[in-house]
Amino acid sequence: MIKNIDFRICFSVMAILTVLVGLFQSWGIALSMLNLCLISAVMAMGVNIQWGFAGLINFGVMGFLAIGGLATVLVSVPPVHEAWSAGGIGILIAGLFLAAVIISIFIINKKLSKNKYKNYFVFLIVILSIPLLKFIAGPSISKIESINAATSGFLGGANLPIIFSWFVGAILSAIVAFVVGKVCLGLRSDYLAISTLLVSGIIITIVKHEEWLSRGVKNVIGLKRPVPYEVNLQKSEWFINLVQFFNSSKLSKDLDPEAKISLLNQLVISSSGVFVKLCFSLIFLVVVFVILYFSEKALNSPWGRMMRAIRDNEEAARAMGKNVVKQHLFIFMLGSAIIGFAGAMLVTYDGLFTPSSYQPLRYTFLIWVMVLLGGTGNNYGAVLGGFVVWFIWIQSAPFAMVVINLFTGHLDETSYIKVHLQNSVPYFRYLMMGLGLILVMRYRPKGLLPEKIIKN
Amino acid sequence: MDFLNSIILLTNFIIVPGITYGSQLALGAIGVTLIYGVLRFANFAYGDLMAFGTMVVILVTWYLQSKGISFGLLPTALLALPVGILLTIAVSLFFDKTVFEYYRNKKSNPVTFIVVSLGIMFVLNAVVRIIIGPNDINFMDGHKFIMKAREFKQLTGLNEGLAIKSTQVITLVTTIITCSILFYFLNKTKTGKSMRAYSNNEDLALLSGIDPKKIVLITWIIVSILATVAGTLYGLDKSFKPFTYFNNLLPIFAATIVGGIGNPLGAFYGGFLIAFSEIGLTYAYKKFFKYIMPESLEPSTLIQFISTDYKFAISFAILIIVLIFRPNGIFKGKVI
Numbered sequence: 001m002i003k004n005i006d007f008r009i010c011f012s013v014m015a016i017l018t019v020l021v022g023l024f025q026s027w028g029i030a031l032s033m034l035n036l037c038l039i040s041a042v043m044a045m046g047v048n049i050q051w052g053f054a055g056l057i058n059f060g061v062m063g064f065l066a067i068g069g070l071a072t073v074l075v076s077v078p079p080v081h082e083a084w085s086a087g088g089i090g091i092l093i094a095g096l097f098l099a100a101v102i103i104s105i106f107i108i109n110k111k112l113s114k115n116k117y118k119n120y121f122v123f124l125i126v127i128l129s130i131p132l133l134k135f136i137a138g139p140s141i142s143k144i145e146s147i148n149a150a151t152s153g154f155l156g157g158a159n160l161p162i163i164f165s166w167f168v169g170a171i172l173s174a175i176v177a178f179v180v181g182k183v184c185l186g187l188r189s190d191y192l193a194i195s196t197l198l199v200s201g202i203i204i205t206i207v208k209h210e211e212w213l214s215r216g217v218k219n220v221i222g223l224k225r226p227v228p229y230e231v232n233l234q235k236s237e238w239f240i241n242l243v244q245f246f247n248s249s250k251l252s253k254d255l256d257p258e259a260k261i262s263l264l265n266q267l268v269i270s271s272s273g274v275f276v277k278l279c280f281s282l283i284f285l286v287v288v289f290v291i292l293y294f295s296e297k298a299l300n301s302p303w304g305r306m307m308r309a310i311r312d313n314e315e316a317a318r319a320m321g322k323n324v325v326k327q328h329l330f331i332f333m334l335g336s337a338i339i340g341f342a343g344a345m346l347v348t349y350d351g352l353f354t355p356s357s358y359q360p361l362r363y364t365f366l367i368w369v370m371v372l373l374g375g376t377g378n379n380y381g382a383v384l385g386g387f388v389v390w391f392i393w394i395q396s397a398p399f400a401m402v403v404i405n406l407f408t409g410h411l412d413e414t415s416y417i418k419v420h421l422q423n424s425v426p427y428f429r430y431l432m433m434g435l436g437l438i439l440v441m442r443y444r445p446k447g448l449l450p451e452k453i454i455k456n
Numbered sequence: 457m458d459f460l461n462s463i464i465l466l467t468n469f470i471i472v473p474g475i476t477y478g479s480q481l482a483l484g485a486i487g488v489t490l491i492y493g494v495l496r497f498a499n500f501a502y503g504d505l506m507a508f509g510t511m512v513v514i515l516v517t518w519y520l521q522s523k524g525i526s527f528g529l530l531p532t533a534l535l536a537l538p539v540g541i542l543l544t545i546a547v548s549l550f551f552d553k554t555v556f557e558y559y560r561n562k563k564s565n566p567v568t569f570i571v572v573s574l575g576i577m578f579v580l581n582a583v584v585r586i587i588i589g590p591n592d593i594n595f596m597d598g599h600k601f602i603m604k605a606r607e608f609k610q611l612t613g614l615n616e617g618l619a620i621k622s623t624q625v626i627t628l629v630t631t632i633i634t635c636s637i638l639f640y641f642l643n644k645t646k647t648g649k650s651m652r653a654y655s656n657n658e659d660l661a662l663l664s665g666i667d668p669k670k671i672v673l674i675t676w677i678i679v680s681i682l683a684t685v686a687g688t689l690y691g692l693d694k695s696f697k698p699f700t701y702f703n704n705l706l707p708i709f710a711a712t713i714v715g716g717i718g719n720p721l722g723a724f725y726g727g728f729l730i731a732f733s734e735i736g737l738t739y740a741y742k743k744f745f746k747y748i749m750p751e752s753l754e755p756s757t758l759i760q761f762i763s764t765d766y767k768f769a770i771s772f773a774i775l776i777i778v779l780i781f782r783p784n785g786i787f788k789g790k791v792i
Contacts, residue, residue, distance in 0.1 A: 183776060191779065195779055198772035208765070368574065430579070433575075441571055441575065
């Protein structure tokens with residue numbers, strides 16, 4: 001077994017694989033795969049900060065991704081003025097009430113920290129506030145949801161460029177992570193895993209069912225983009241010239257002018273999609289590099305050493321005077337902010353926000369597989385994990401198809417087994433993920449790129 | 457009369473569904489808690505193990521139906537249950553041998569166990585979906601209702617009807633039988649006692665000559681039985697869909713922790729607590745108050761604590777509350 005793999009080799013292999021996909025399948029597929037690989041890499045870096053640096057097991061990734069996605073809606077969608085005038089005040093009052101409840105809980109926690117009955121006070125406040133909240137906000141919510149229910153039925157957003165939403169998503173995630181962390185971080189590792197998983201379930205339920213906020217299961221489509229639209233590209237002079245320039249060899253063949261124009265049109269349409277994806281890739285690449293740079297800086301700073309010390313021996317770190325609780329909360333917020341950032345990126349790239357699509361298997365456990373497979377505690381490992389896992393995730397269906405055809409080649413085209421297996425091709429990716437995870441945990445428990453321990 | 461009507465109303469919409477759902481959760485939660493107590497990890501593959509067992513039961517049910525065999529008034533799935541249990545035991549033992557045993561011998565930390573159980577979760581998930589597909593399957597046959605709402609109204613002359621599905625009675629009876637046998641086994645037999653001893657203190661149990669391999673084997677067998685029975689009962693009562701089974705893992709975990717993780721009796725009560733809070737807190741009590749209050753005081757709103765959309769969220773919220781108040785669960789855990 002190879003003890004140490006250089007990360008440069010791994011990334012070169014991934015780059016070659018992406019180019020191969022581009023050559024053999026299509027550049028559109030290769031680029032959309034690359035983009036999702038980059039987004040996955042950001043998610044994996046977020047989880048890696050929590051798990052790799054600090055040993056906090058966060059199974060609530062899905063929830064923070066959804067908060068990031070919600071941020072894109074809240075930031076970029078134009079506000080629905082009718083809805084605001086109908087129920088805006090009620091919602092604002094309810095929001096103030098909610099803030100007051102949360103602040104009062106924190107004050108009780110601080111002031112009465114010695115009191116035996118503190119928890120019962122908090123419990124009572126929470127229980128009483130839910131019906132009250134419903135009483136305050138209920139009428140406005142039904143008013144808002146009844147306005148143009150088919151097309152809007154929600155408050156809308158701030159009509160700002162969508163790129164802001166990435167940062168807003170990060171901030172919102174950090175705020176939620178603060179509350180979640182305050183409640184859950186004191187728990188033991190396996191309890192923390194279960195409770196964060198459940199909290200992410202609560203977050204998804206809220207996003208799914210509070211239609212005044214997110215349109216819920218009715219989805220928000222046609223979100224803004226930080227890059228040009230295909231339709232506009234196809235009309236612009238410079239883009240057509242660009243396409244002509246790149247395909248001059250194809251176009252210079254002696255064709256009659258009509259065929260030439262139709263060929264050019266086709267090329268412009270197909271390359272406009274590729275161009276848009278390329279723009280996305282560039283933006284995402286910048287994001288990945290910036291986050292990777294700062295994560296590496298942080299990991300090798302005194303702060304990073306302290307985090308690893310806390311992770312490896314909490315008691316000793318506490319004895320050295322480190323505030324473990326505070327640092328855990330901070331790193332939980334930091335990691336969740338990055339996950340929220342990635343969630344906003346994902347929704348921006350998709351161009352639509354569908355709360356019902358958030359499932360723990362795809363949005364929590366898959367990200368965890370990325371981190372574990374790539375290398376816990378190593379930022380390059382997390383990025384590599386994002387690439388490798390997403391690559392397998394996408395390519396396992398075609399791969400399974402080939403294998404199935406190989407093994408069932410002798411069977412009739414209409415044979416029940418063959419048709420059934422061909423229909424269940426998408427699920428082979430779960431099989432690949434599971435087997436990959438089990439094998440990696442057994443034979444390379446520190447991942448493809450293990451954590452580097454710097455000895456001074 | 458009004459009082460009787462209100463009681464029937466609550467029985468029909470809260471007590472009967474609550475007992476059914478609670479039994480299903482309780483069976484599942486006991487399985488999770490046994491794994492935690494003896495093997496010392498939270499098994500995230502449990503929901504998919506339930507789905508696997510149910511899938512086998514469904515396949516055998518279809519086979520029996522195609523042969524024209526049925527179980528009279530009872531669903532055919534009950535006949536297929538033993539086959540499902542056997543195959544689930546085989547799968548559990550296979551994964552234990554190939555995956556978990558290695559980490560048990562290495563005495564890995566709980567997080568490693570959780571991670572490899574995630575791997576198994578992915579694999580089982582894929583296997584179930586590849587074999588039977590991701591769609592909703594209804595495999596309930598036999599007699600559907602023991603009591604229909606209309607019949608009940610005619611019988612008693614009350615305004616409110618009481619409907620009892622046969623699956624609800626089957627669930628309750630099966631749960632009572634399974635749990636009685638299980639608790640008798642754990643508390644009265646020698647093997648059961650050695651299991652409890654092993655869970656309580658591993659080193660001391662080894663010193664007393666208890667064979668850990670046998671304990672692990674028996675635990676997996678019991679867990680597989682519970683998973684298949686719980687899964688089949690849930691599928692009979694509602695329907696079978698792999699994704700739902702995965703999702704059911706969450707309230708099952710909540711029930712386990714609420715009852716004190718590692719404590720089967722606690723898990724049993726935890727299941728009912730979760731089920732009744734989910735149903736009780738999302739039920740609109742308007743009609744109930746209409747019956748018992750004088751006319752002048754009739755409520756104008758639905759009197760619903762939280763809307764039914766948040767059904768799942770309630771179990772999570774209860775779990776978090778319990779974790780804050782009593783991190784060891786309502787019933788002190790860690791001893792089976």
